[in-house]
Amino acid sequence: MPNTPLPHVLVVDDNHDNANIIRDYLKARGYPITVAYGGEEALEIFERERPSIVLLDVMMPGRDGWEVCREMKLNPDVTRPVRVIMVTALHDWTNKRQAIQTGADDFVEKPFELSKLADTVERNTRMLSPVK
Amino acid sequence: MEHDDLLYDGVTGLPTLQAAVESMRRVIVERGELLILYFNFSRYSKIEEIYGWEKLDAVLATTAAAMRAYLHDSPLRSSRVMVRFTNDDDFVFFHIPEPGFEAANDEQITEIISGLQKHVSERIEAAHGEDIASLFDIYAGRSHVMVNPKFRLERQIYRGIRQAVVASQSVEARETVRKLEDLRESIRTCGVYVDYHPIVVAETGAVFGYEALARGVMRSMRSPEVMFEVAARGDLLWELSRICRARAIEGIANQFDNGELLFLNVDPGDFADPTFTPEQLNAPDPKRVVIEITERTAIKDYPKFRNRLQAFRDAGFRFAVDDAGSGYAGLGSIANLEPDFIKLDISLINGIDENFIKQNLVETMIRFANDQGAQVIAEGVERAEELAILKELGVHFVQGFFLHPAGVPGHTPEHNPVPVVPPIPATAAQAAGDPGKRVVRSA
Numbered sequence: 001m002p003n004t005p006l007p008h009v010l011v012v013d014d015n016h017d018n019a020n021i022i023r024d025y026l027k028a029r030g031y032p033i034t035v036a037y038g039g040e041e042a043l044e045i046f047e048r049e050r051p052s053i054v055l056l057d058v059m060m061p062g063r064d065g066w067e068v069c070r071e072m073k074l075n076p077d078v079t080r081p082v083r084v085i086m087v088t089a090l091h092d093w094t095n096k097r098q099a100i101q102t103g104a105d106d107f108v109e110k111p112f113e114l115s116k117l118a119d120t121v122e123r124n125t126r127m128l129s130p131v132k
Numbered sequence: 133m134e135h136d137d138l139l140y141d142g143v144t145g146l147p148t149l150q151a152a153v154e155s156m157r158r159v160i161v162e163r164g165e166l167l168i169l170y171f172n173f174s175r176y177s178k179i180e181e182i183y184g185w186e187k188l189d190a191v192l193a194t195t196a197a198a199m200r201a202y203l204h205d206s207p208l209r210s211s212r213v214m215v216r217f218t219n220d221d222d223f224v225f226f227h228i229p230e231p232g233f234e235a236a237n238d239e240q241i242t243e244i245i246s247g248l249q250k251h252v253s254e255r256i257e258a259a260h261g262e263d264i265a266s267l268f269d270i271y272a273g274r275s276h277v278m279v280n281p282k283f284r285l286e287r288q289i290y291r292g293i294r295q296a297v298v299a300s301q302s303v304e305a306r307e308t309v310r311k312l313e314d315l316r317e318s319i320r321t322c323g324v325y326v327d328y329h330p331i332v333v334a335e336t337g338a339v340f341g342y343e344a345l346a347r348g349v350m351r352s353m354r355s356p357e358v359m360f361e362v363a364a365r366g367d368l369l370w371e372l373s374r375i376c377r378a379r380a381i382e383g384i385a386n387q388f389d390n391g392e393l394l395f396l397n398v399d400p401g402d403f404a405d406p407t408f409t410p411e412q413l414n415a416p417d418p419k420r421v422v423i424e425i426t427e428r429t430a431i432k433d434y435p436k437f438r439n440r441l442q443a444f445r446d447a448g449f450r451f452a453v454d455d456a457g458s459g460y461a462g463l464g465s466i467a468n469l470e471p472d473f474i475k476l477d478i479s480l481i482n483g484i485d486e487n488f489i490k491q492n493l494v495e496t497m498i499r500f501a502n503d504q505g506a507q508v509i510a511e512g513v514e515r516a517e518e519l520a521i522l523k524e525l526g527v528h529f530v531q532g533f534f535l536h537p538a539g540v541p542g543h544t545p546e547h548n549p550v551p552v553v554p555p556i557p558a559t560a561a562q563a564a565g566d567p568g569k570r571v572v573r574s575a
Contacts, residue, residue, distance in 0.1 A: 096489050101185070105486070105487055120488075123488065124488075
């Protein structure tokens with residue numbers, strides 16, 4: 001994707017270590033990054049900073065990833081394209097169906113390799129560009 | 133605005149009731165009256181059931197836009213606003229007559245509703261295809277509120293809406309009775325014909341088979357969904373199914389030229405019908421008939437059901453699991469039926485090019501099918517991008533609007549309605565071994 005600025009990525013994980021590792025890795029690859037350590041905070045940042053890609057951990061205290069995803073995708077205020085990637089142990093059929101149901105676009109299975117995560121972010125970045 | 137989602141509906145862009153009342157308050161009070169029209173789209177839940185929520189959202193957006201455009205040009209000129217009512221499948225329209233104009237009368241309203249029905253249905257067909265448009269049906273109710281300053285305006289409006297809802301329900305009840313009569317007449321006269329939707333080889337585009345889709349000859353029975361819904365309500369499913377199956381089988385002999393297969397929808401409940409047997413199905417070549425069983429209907433007695441299937445299998449019939457992956461059941465229940473074909477649920481195909489989770493699920497299903505010796509059919513393919521991804525993932529066959537738009541002459545035997553045949557008394561039909569045939573749904 002030469003000459004196109006990379007999309008703003010919001011990383012959401014209540015595990016600070018995980019969130020920070022992902023942040024540093026993607027930042028090094030040129031993505032503008034914001035981190036949220038909980039669902040509520042993620043929604044606030046989502047409204048305020050308008051990221052185009054959200055990497056969303058499912059298991060979080062309070063508002064979990066499913067709820068946050070649903071809210072982001074159903075927000076009528078959000079007319080821009082947003083890609084939500086669930087970061088989770090989506091091993092079985094039920095979980096993946098649920099992910100579709102909440103409006104998620106992609107997933108990264110835990111535990112993941114950082115390079116795999118970067119590939120996932122990259123393929124979703126491609127989906128954001130107007131000419132596919 | 134931060135709380136826009138409380139004021140406007142995200143899918144349709146229409147205001148919520150509270151927002152609408154607030155914005156209209158002054159005009160209503162000045163005029164002193166308000167006309168309320170309540171519209172319910174009784175069959176929209178079917179769209180979600182078949183195609184998934186994304187499609188229903190898209191259809192609701194089309195519906196709202198088409199209604200707005202139509203009502204904007206209607207004789208209801210003057211202050212007006214439409215709201216999304218329960219975030220479900222209904223809308224409420226408020227009309228506040230302009231000074232010097234009378235509120236629209238019953239006759240005008242009836243005319244508007246009938247025009248609206250036609251207009252919205254056309255818009256839906258253009259945007260989403262004939263099958264979805266056939267599920268469109270408005271039940272409308274009206275109420276006229278004369279504003280009394282002694283009462284809180286909101287309460288008067290809510291009461292008015294409730295009255296309009298009740299009015300629409302009585303319209304629906306009348307319609308239901310009428311439709312049941314139409315169905316009885318259709319069964320009596322065997323007034324059913326069959327559309328055949330092609331299933332093509334993903335790689336080559338060659339026609340491999342046809343899915344039979346039964347439609348009533350009577351206009352009110354044109355949609356198979358409506359026809360079977362009415363039959364279920366009237367406890368006439370077996371009777372209708374027999375006719376539909378017979379009609380569909382006729383097509384093999386009369387309309388399929390090159391050995392194509394017939395995909396025949398059979399509800400698991402039909403297997404309990406004593407007249408539904410391999411012999412009475414009377415197929416010229418059972419190997420060319422694939423019985424589709426939907427994953428959506430719960431199968432209560434598995435061992436018994438499997439025995440019934442075996443009888444058909446022994447006679448040469450093949451099986452497909454329809455709507456596979458529609459629920460949360462996963463692959464186990466599919467494996468139980470040992471299908472020859474697996475038809476993926478439309479909700480997995482819709483927008484698959486943009487959703488990597490759907491791609492992953494379809495990939496899993498194809499791997500599973502290959503392990504089981506079954507072949508995968510993707511239904512509801514509407515766009516080139518969807519087809520490209522499905523081919524890449526290794527889907528064997530595809531079906532849908534994009535490949536063979538309905539009504540292409542000479543391409544398929546569809547749109548050649550079988551004429552109505554003279555009625556066959558049920559008992560005589562059974563004695564003569566008249567098989568029943570049932571078919572539902574479409575690409």
